[in-house]
Amino acid sequence: MGVHNSLMRNVRGFSEEELEYYSRQIVLTEVGLDGQLKLKNSRVCIVGLGGLGSPSAIQLASMGVGHIRLVDRDVVELSNLQRQHLYSVSMVGYPKVEAAESRLRGLNPYIEIEPLPVSLNANNAEDILRGIDVVVDGLDHMAPRYAINRACIKLGIPYVFGAAITHIGNLSTIIPGETPCLECFHVNVDDRNIPSCAVVGVNPSIINIVASIQASEAIKILLGKPPNLASVLLFCNLQDLTFDKIELAKNEVCPVCGKTPRTKPTPLEKEFVEEVCGREGRRVFVITPENDVDLNLGVIDERLKQLRYEIDARAKLGRTFSNKMGVKGSILTSGVAIIEGVKGKEEAKQLLNQILH
Numbered sequence: 001m002g003v004h005n006s007l008m009r010n011v012r013g014f015s016e017e018e019l020e021y022y023s024r025q026i027v028l029t030e031v032g033l034d035g036q037l038k039l040k041n042s043r044v045c046i047v048g049l050g051g052l053g054s055p056s057a058i059q060l061a062s063m064g065v066g067h068i069r070l071v072d073r074d075v076v077e078l079s080n081l082q083r084q085h086l087y088s089v090s091m092v093g094y095p096k097v098e099a100a101e102s103r104l105r106g107l108n109p110y111i112e113i114e115p116l117p118v119s120l121n122a123n124n125a126e127d128i129l130r131g132i133d134v135v136v137d138g139l140d141h142m143a144p145r146y147a148i149n150r151a152c153i154k155l156g157i158p159y160v161f162g163a164a165i166t167h168i169g170n171l172s173t174i175i176p177g178e179t180p181c182l183e184c185f186h187v188n189v190d191d192r193n194i195p196s197c198a199v200v201g202v203n204p205s206i207i208n209i210v211a212s213i214q215a216s217e218a219i220k221i222l223l224g225k226p227p228n229l230a231s232v233l234l235f236c237n238l239q240d241l242t243f244d245k246i247e248l249a250k251n252e253v254c255p256v257c258g259k260t261p262r263t264k265p266t267p268l269e270k271e272f273v274e275e276v277c278g279r280e281g282r283r284v285f286v287i288t289p290e291n292d293v294d295l296n297l298g299v300i301d302e303r304l305k306q307l308r309y310e311i312d313a314r315a316k317l318g319r320t321f322s323n324k325m326g327v328k329g330s331i332l333t334s335g336v337a338i339i340e341g342v343k344g345k346e347e348a349k350q351l352l353n354q355i356l357h
Contacts, residue, residue: 013037018110019131022064035223036064040111042222043182045069045132045140046100047120047148049096051202052162054086055136055211060136061104063219067112068104071128071288072096072138074120075313075330075338084203093320095332117317117332119288120144122268125151134218135159138211142189146268149174149182149242153257158221160229162214167203167238169210172248173217180256182246185233188266199277204236273345282341285348289335295356300331305353 011019011033019026022086026036044065046053049072061068074096076087092098097115104113119130125147129135135157139145145161152159153176161182162171174181213234217227233246252258257264274286297319304311304321313320318332327341329351337355339348 012056013040015110017062021108021110024209024328025063030223030225036162038223039064039219040066043067043069043131044136044218044222045071045129046135046136046138047071047128047144048138048140049084049086049100050074050138050140051079051083051204051207052138052164052211052214054084054100056136056138056215057086057100057104057207058107058214059215060110060218061113063110063201063215065222066220067114069101069116069128070097071116071118071120073288073332073334073336074119074242075318075332083202083207093330094188094315095317095330096313098317115317116334117290117336118334119286119336120147121270121288122147122150123270124292126155129155129157133199134221136214136218136313137161137163141187141191142194143180143191143268145186150256150265150268152176153181158218158227160214160217160221160227164206164210165202167206169236170233171210171213171217171229171236172233173221173227175221175227175230176257179231180288181254181305182259183256184251184254185248186222202237203264206236209236209238225253273349275345283341283343284340285345286347287337287339287352293333293335295331295335297333300355307354327351 011312012051018041023035025031042065046057046068049070051056076091076094076096076099077090081087086103087099094115097117100115101115113177129151135148135152137145137160145247148159156176159174163169201322215230220227231248235244235347252260253262255261255263272288276284276286300319308325309321311319311321322328329337329339331337337352339351342348342351
């Protein structure tokens with residue numbers, strides 16, 4: 001049963017419980033005890049804890065990556081649960097990073113989880129990713145992906161890109177200095193021209209396929225082995241169950257990673273107020289502060305009470321609230337706010353200002 005007891009008593013760096021936990025993985029030829037120790041000493045950042053980030057987080061945590069930094073600006077919604085199996089109904093309204101932290105700590109108590117309820121952008125990407133061994137992409141917008149790509153190229157951090165919509169997925173592994181970067185093969189993609197899963201839908205199966213391959217690529221890198229998708233773009237299509245590999249070549253004039261760039265990288269504008277896809281025709285706005293802050297939730301509670309809002313979810317890293325007029329919202333300790341049921345950006349900003357001041 002499990003790893004032999006004498007071995008369990010004498011392996012440096014692991015408790016007997018840890019060795020039993022990872023026993024079915026340690027016996028894999030490509031992992032072994034040395035590989036498991038490498039994973040324990042590794043640091044991964046998962047940016048975006050939606051459809052892709054949820055299964056990636058579960059797999060990387062259960063495989064024993066020692067430190068996982070979770071980055072997301074959203075809260076759990078009921079509509080997430082069809083595909084984001086990291087969460088449960090009891091966590092609706094909670095910041096995703098907090099709900100994920102709770103689930104992952106329960107799944108594997110032998111690792112460290114670092115939740116950051118922030119919006120990653122060009123201004124803070126380097127600070128968020130510094131000190132990380134591999135970045136795993138769980139996003140659904142290109143602008144923050146470009147911010148990750150540029151930060152990873154500058155800091156020399158491998159980046160596992162992935163995307164999925166309807167029944168189609170694509171992914172690639174970017175190794176700074178060796179492979180094409182994201183902007184070599186996905187150039188100047190405007191998020192306004194990309195359909196969202198709220199509009200066209202997404203099959204949970206394609207999400208889990210893409211996320212599983214992303215996790216596999218990340219583990220290979222952490223174990224010091226060559227990833228399968230370096231300089232390769234993999235397309236997956238569940239409709240006809242096809243997997244196509246496209247060989248990628250570095251663009252030597254790429255403004256981000258090229259040896260002889262002809263232009264500077266396209267500026268990444270930071271939107272402080274974004275309108276995102278809502279439910280049933282309702283408008284939803286995400287408001288990001290110019291600089292991340294650390295809000296006092298006790299003060300926020302008092303302001304919500306004065307404004308006659310009910311607190312629907314009282315979490316460590318944020319609050320979700322609503323009133324009888326149908327206005328709903330969430331505010332995170334980082335200052336990020338999600339406002340639903342207002343008429344426009346100005347009304348959303350006005351409401352947030354009332355809560356904060």
